[in-house]
Amino acid sequence: MADPVPAVTAVEPDPAGFAPLVTRALTYDSTEATGILTRLATPPAGRHAAWLRAGDAGLVLVSRNGNDPAVAHLDLIAVDPDARRRGMGTALLRAAEQTAAGFGARELRFMGNPPCYAWPGIDVRYTPAICLVEAAGYERFRTAQNMVVDLPSADLSTVEDEERLSARGVSIRKATPDDLPALRAWAERVFNATWAWEIEQSVLAPGAGCHVAGRDGAVLAFAGHGANRPSWFGPMGTDPEARNLGLGKVLLRRCLAAQRDAGITAAQIGWVGPIPFYSRTVGARIDRIFWLYRKEI
Incomplete structure (x- = not known):
């Protein structure tokens, strides 16, 4: 029998303490895990944010700013690869939705919350995350992309x-x-x-x-x-x-x-708009693709 899913509880931000889990879970961002967490832990003034943790195997961050109080953002979700397919992601997502509703939001988005964010949305290579949100009823409503430059x-x-x-x-x-x-x-x-x-x-x-x-x-x-x-x-x-x-x-x-x-050696141009300009000016090419999701809560 699989181990039970640990209770999801609110915790204080701890970039150094969270880094081992995020490094294991987010393989395409593992080298920058500590930096990502440090940035997300120091948002601009006025942002409501909650870090939720499920033992040592799951972490989620949900936030809301004043630009649109009806919308909250899921900034990060990480589940240890060894703890997947046990309901961990579902439990974290449910807790994030409840927290977002507590902020007064009516919609939760898997979408970067500018100006302090880690990704525009879910990198399509994180297939388990795509499967999780689609199974939970989230609607894909936009695509974003990064470009990369070989410096x-x-x-x-x-x-x-x-x-x-x-x-x-x-x-x-x-x-x-x-x-x-x-x-x-x-x-x-x-x-x-x-x-x-x-x-x-x-x-x-x-x-x-x-x-x-x-x-x-x-x-x-x-x-x-x-x-x-x-x-x-x-x-x-x-x-x-x-x-x-x-x-x-x-x-x-x-x-x-x-x-x-x-x-x-490789610079990411984040959340790109004018693709032809960057391609022409510095030889940038489309690299990371992100799907953005939303759900009424």
Whole structure:
């Protein structure tokens, strides 16, 4: 007879303590398990989050932010491979749904909860997770993708473009903590508070970075890397009034060059929108595919 499923209980976030389980369970992210957990354990202010654990063999994180109080997100679920097919995943999922309902949510999504997230959705290679959520009645409603860049072979040169931009009064540089007040205000005005938080993390987080373009003291564009994990690039944005200057190309290449110089050999461009741009600019190719699910609770 299989061992009974341990009771699912709420616990305090413990990235180091959770890491062995997540490393075993999430084989395609095992090398970054501790970093993923550390990021998820330090979300932006105002986020409701609950970590639920089933002994040493199961873990789930559910969260909700203020953007849409009716929607909660399942940010992470991990079941030890040796404990699968015993009802562990079902018990964790049921507990997550109950917790989300307790937050006041009416819908639970397997979808990244920006700005602090680990994946856009469920990586399709995690077949047990796909089977779990579909058996539980979740609806697949969207697909997302990452692209990957082979950093040692990519053309990341920017000298000529930076000279061209300089002649037009545009400067390119790496942002510092002193830049954050102006960067946050600009990002919230031009984009949203989500990107403002990710910009802050890319400036402050170890191994991360943010490069900005400016002219006459005004911010024109930015690109960041490492906000959610060191190997990931993004986000990137340009003020609509500064489009068609080629700023994105330069900022992207500068970020990827910094990742390469840090010893990273393959950069993930997360939750990609303009696929042709990244393919053309740095030879990126589609890599990880994610299915996003939702269910009324």
